[in-house]
Amino acid sequence: MNALGFSRARNANRKRFLMALALLLSVTSLAPVANASPVTIRLWHSYRGGEQQALDESVKRFEAAHPDIRVESLANPYESFASKLSTAIPNDNGPDLFIFADDRLGGWAKTGIVAPLDGKVGAAKWASFLPQTVKPLSFDGHIWGLPLAFKTLALFYNTALVKAPPKTTDELVRLAQSRTGSGSFGLAYTADNFFNHAPWYLGFGGVLFYPDGRVGLSSPGAIQSFAFVQDLSRRGILPKEPDDATVTRLFNQGHAAMVIDGPWFAAEIDRSIHYAVAPLPVVSATGKPASPFLNDEAVYVSAKALHPREALLLAEYLAGTESALIRAAVGRQVVASKAAWTDPRLQHDLFLNAFRQQAETAVPIPKRSEMLDVWEAGKLALKMVLRGSTPKAAALAAEHRFYAINPLSAPAKSPLPYLFLLFGLALGILALVIRWLAGVARRGEGKRFRLGWSWAAPAMIATFILIFVPFAIGLGLSFFRHHEGHFIFIGWANFGDILGQHRFRLTEPLSFYYSLVVTVAWTVVNLAIHVTLGLGLALLLNKPTLKLKAVYRVLLIIPWAVPNYITALLWKGMFHEQFGAINAMLKLLGLHPVAWFSSFGTAFFADVCTNAWLGFPFMMVVCLGALQSIPRDLYEAAEVDGAGAWAQFRHVTLPLLQPALIPAVLLGMVWTFNAFNVIYLVSGGAPDNRTDILIAEAYRWAFQRQEQFGYAAAYAALIFVILLGWSVVSQRIARRAEAVR
Amino acid sequence: MASVELEKVRKSFGDAHIVKGVSLSVATGEFLVLVGPSGCGKSTCLRMIAGLEEITSGDIRIDGQRVNDLAPRDRDIGMVFQSYALYPHMTVKENLAFGLTLRKVPKTEIDARVNEAAKMLEIEPLLARRPKELSGGQRQRVAIGRSIVRRPQVFLFDEPLSNLDAALRVQMRAEILSLHRRLGTTMVYVTHDQVEAMTLATRIAVLNEGVLQQVGPPAELFHHPANRFVAGFIGSPSMNFFDGVVAHGAFESNGLTVALPVGVQGLAEGTPLTLGIRPHDVTLGEGGAMGGIQVVESMGWEAFLHVQIAAGRVVARVEGALAQSKSGDRVSVKIDSARIHLFDADGRTLVSPQDAGERGLSARASA
Amino acid sequence: MRKLWRDAWPHAVLVLASVFALYPVLWVVKIALSGSQQLDSSASPIPHVFSLANFTMVATQVDGAGHWLFGRQLFNSLAVAIATTVVGLLLACTAAYAFSRFRFPGREAGLASLLLTQVFPGIVMMIPLYLILKSVHLLNSLTGLVVVYASTSVPFSTWMLKGYFDTIPKEMEESAYVDGASRWTTFLRVVLPLARPALVVTALFSFMTAWNEFILAATLLNDQTLFTLPVALQRYVGEFQTDWGSFAAGAIFTSIPVMILFYALQKHLVGGLTAGSVKG
Ligand SMILES: Nc1ncnc2c1ncn2[C@@H]1O[C@H](COP(=O)(O)OP(=O)(O)O)[C@@H](O)[C@H]1O
């Protein structure tokens, strides 16, 4: 306690300094204030809606019961939650406790992100949970979390259309077929999501991982399950390319007899629809029940918790009966507490009981980091069979994809020779700098040196520390592979793999060269559109006689003022197949709606449209400025010389625009080359990563495929080299333009 | 008020040696005009005096004090730029007061001095305007006013009139002269226009390619140019030159023979020489070199005839009936050996005409 | 007839382009006003429901401790963006002046290195930046964000300003030196006022960079009361479900300040972007 107090004091000192700095920057730094009581503990989760309400309610009750503890809870967006946890906690910037499913537990246990709880929680407590919710939380001989609730898929059916739920898949198909036709579907679910496919996959006896570690995506059961889905789709039982919104809409309109979904679906169902939930049917071909994954939500105590005791207190409360009942009632969650299920309200809750029953056959998600790659690979196989590939081919492609995105297992190398090289390089650079400085002094340029740098230094130092240093470290990572929180030096292996194309065919979307071609096409098309639109509009707006000029200019500049992530999400919404404005417009024109994100061409078009919208005003303003600076008498001179409108444009306007336009275009190219937001948010790489540009791929390697930071860094290094080469070339072009001026 | 001295001042930009050892002293109250063709280094010299350009070597002294390492603001000088360099974001009044506010002069005094300068330059009605609302001549006055409100020891002008039209230039010239007379401040004035130099200067310094050619009062430069460059540069139209040699004790150039004047008759046969004669010293009359008139620049009563003779082209100033000559007419050009300048092969002056009468100078000045 | 057509076609094109520019914005407004969280599957951007429910829901959010979240987040965004602009511009304008006016050893290299930063792919810098900020205890703080945003805005701002400074006649400054100004006074009282159009545009760019950034902010900030608006907005967009109504309302709130800035400054925008010349 004493030692802690001491370090607090030192911390406070440093904090005071930072406070001063903060004041200097005129921003209030709201760093947590060190205060003895009450203790504040931080709880992170990714709940929304009713689930969040239930959690908040529980927390409020806990705080009331423990006046010395304050709980600060933070709701995170689900997509970035896992990576935020694994970055923040090792850096002492994370929560005391957090709520997450069990699927990432393996990695977190190994990298010391979560603390084992089995020693700290009594046996009686463990016995108070449904056993199938405790088992998934064990790993490496310890239990790591207290289960709160679990999620599995089950069969929702519209009781007006389905009297008794099917017991077998044969029954399901028969029933569904009879409810299919004229815009209605027997069964609806997002069939291209591997989580939703898992019941069939496991029910047909598909293997996830063989004992030797190989992936079972092409195991006979897996192939049969893919064939089954294809059959559903061919029979027309399943809607084409269904997404969550479609499924909801169909069910709410009474156009879908059955839906496979999780408990959260209940919140989406219209009051007018009468429905019930039943466990999934038995797979007729194997006699085994369709087994969904069990998503076991638990509360974990961080290994770096500042207040582990208080955190555990809260965790135990959240896992306890009182909290479980709130969760069941408010969040409609299928709770893990046994005692809660003895409550009469839960006993008679058919909905929750159906899920509890389903949990008997549900299977925990394997706790290996490779499982993360199965989601992506499985999705690929499903998309392929739904589009008509043979199940076998799809399974093989998935298996191929699985290995392709698996982290490189390059052997660790001794970094010594590289360190020597680096050291030598550093020495060399140092020597060059010293020689240069000596030369400066010798030539008597010291005074000018001091003058210039005394003005430039603050900016240059800031740039150096916060741009160059991080970038250099980032590039350095490209010589490592990231494995369970550790970086292992592997020399040039990442580059060899990326450029050597051992794992993917050249034309595969994951191939570096494929993405490069897409990136170049993306850059060129966008710039061409920006310049054409921007210049064209600027020429119109620059007409001296034009009326309403100011109004047009204000309207046309609007897209620039909208933050570009908003633009991106907005356009994603507009290209939505069912509810998007673009398809609505097509329908008005009597055309067929387009599934924009199901083929490369249309998805690319959607991305380009978005980027054109957000980028043309900048070009327009640049052109307008340049046009206004062209003296009018040049046009008069050209007119006297007999130049027509086109000749004037060609020989006066264009050459004089060049000095302003070329730098804007060159810079625009670099920005577009790395324009991650639009691609990531609009098409999200759909279909099958085909529209991903290089930077988006790098992002996926880093944050979506088992945190392969090294591999991603190598991608970034290659992007850098390409752009560097390009900028050398473009400098020449710019200089030639300068000469023209 | 102070003197300005340059001693062996050199300036190089990298390997380009622009000013090559200029030594010059400007006395207190003097109006010195630094003249020379474009690019010869005049502005560079002036900017070194102002402290806007570092000196590569040599010394500059203002009022006897070495100022090589002083910043411009510590040299107590005023400068008027060719482009006026008025601050576009300030009114005329603010422009004038800028230097005084920087020196923390009390506000009442600033107002007094600004008004005084404005009255002197007749720009009082313009005080509230911004530079872009002024005509060229008005801007010029403001630029001058800006430097006089501070009452500096030395005024520097860098081609202040070259952006004005001809009539305005003549008027401003007179005003600058009267200003000098009124203030009595030392002025260093740079121009490429020798007419301006002749009319304004107490003394003229001629600069060519970074080397000082001659320093002296205007009349001295006109009548006794130190070398062929000065002879050609001063005077309008320029002096006529013929390259030739000494032959049979006379100057000989492609059919043109002129007797050597007194003082240079001892030159050896075959010595290369250049003969120079000003247009107003050339006469037309029987017995000279024959040639056809190529161009007539007529001004009514007088005219300049450009005549092509075998030795080259000659410009002659004529009056009266001769001024009615037509191009194509053939005339005979006479060169009086009493009116010639002779230069040696290095361009140094060997002899100039003896009389330094006022006639030539006043003729030039009114041109 | 032909004359009519000649006058009309530019308007036809411009109206079309304006519709293109405006349509998505109107669509957002419509969704925001719809009072529901769903997209609306009609093509018309004209709202048929006028409900402020989404706006009030977004604007009145309160956290567990009773803090008015939206107010704080708006304040955070403003504070971060303004501080970034001020700090970034201070750094950039002195450097830009040095690069424009002084010829000193290392000038070319300095300029080239600033240009070089524009081709750095940002994502590799994330983890190192996190570690650097950790080492100075600026992880969960707005100051940390400002420090990073300001430095990342420096290269572009410096180039923009340098380009503009280059067009200011040198004699303007020399005249000030002779008038008795120091370098610093000249810079403050002559150069900066003359460069106002460029300063305004550069400030706008810095402001927008800071105002719009959310990836770094979402990684660094752990406290709802410290969030900036885009981080908060991100919560409405889920992988499986998007609350379109809240998102649209939040998007409008987030866009409005930038829009206001744009219209206030649009006069400068045209001239400031393409370095015009200052006439004396
Ligand atoms: N900063 C400079 N760097 C390089 N050369 C310069 C610089 N300033 C002037 N010069 C060169 O010095 C020469 C003289 O310039 P200047 O003194 O302006 O001539 P002028 O006599 O016309 O005023 C010119 O050839 C010019 O190109």
Ligand SMILES: [Mg+2]
């Ligand atoms: Mg000059």
